[in-house]
Amino acid sequence: MPERPTCAICVKRRPERFCPAKGEKICAPCCGREREVTLDCPPDCAYLIAAHRYEQEHRKPLAESEFPFPGVEFSSSLIYERERLVSGLAFSISHFAANHPDLTDEHALTAITALGETYRTLVSGIYYERPPSLQPAAALYSVMAAFIQDYKKKESERVGFSTLKDSEIFYLLIFLARLARNWTNGRPRARIYLQFLRGQFPERDLQTETSRIIAP
Secondary structure: OOOOOOOOOOOOOOOOEEEOOOOEEEOHHHHHHHEOOOEOOOOOOHHHHHHHHHHHHHOOOOOHHHOOOOOOOOOOHHHHHOHHHHHHHHHHHHHHHHHOOOOOHHHHHHHHHHHHHHHHHHHHOOOOOOOOOOOOHHHHHHHHHHHHHHHHHHHHHHHOOOOOOHHHHHHHHHHHHHHHHHHOOOOOOOOHHHHHHHHHOOOOOHHHOOOOOOOO
16 A cells, blocks of 8 residues: 655655645645755745735834844935935845845845944944855845945036935935834744835946835
């Protein structure tokens, strides 16, 4: 008598779902528990899409203390005034993610937050940099920092000087970090925020990308 098939993860329950991350069938409880935790789920997985839809429909609002840089306030008008820089940074993250499939929302949030902390020190007048220690967050940090410097250089070449303030960069990085925290579900291998950015900024030459405001 042939053995009854079992879940490829727990090896106990009946396998009911094909898991593209494992290439085998798993049970529903393991799918729910290991999704985006131990499993690198592809974005087109039907069960992942359904789970994200359910999370969005039933999620509770985050407390202010749960967002990056709690207590820091700035005018939302800055996001529109510096729309081109916000869009450029968001595109840089999206472009980096497209070439680094191991990048997760958690990595992106770590990189953005670390760069935000660097600009917080610049605003205070005491420069102190502490980039992420682990890859690929460290590499994304460097890419974003280089983009900002290039942006300031090009602005100086265009108008004779850069009008961009360190405080403005700090606030815009806070905006992007809070956007990431708002979109992701907190699972270590989640890429919901990155998928959102990819939808806003499809792969194309940054020079032809029209700036736009991204909103939660």
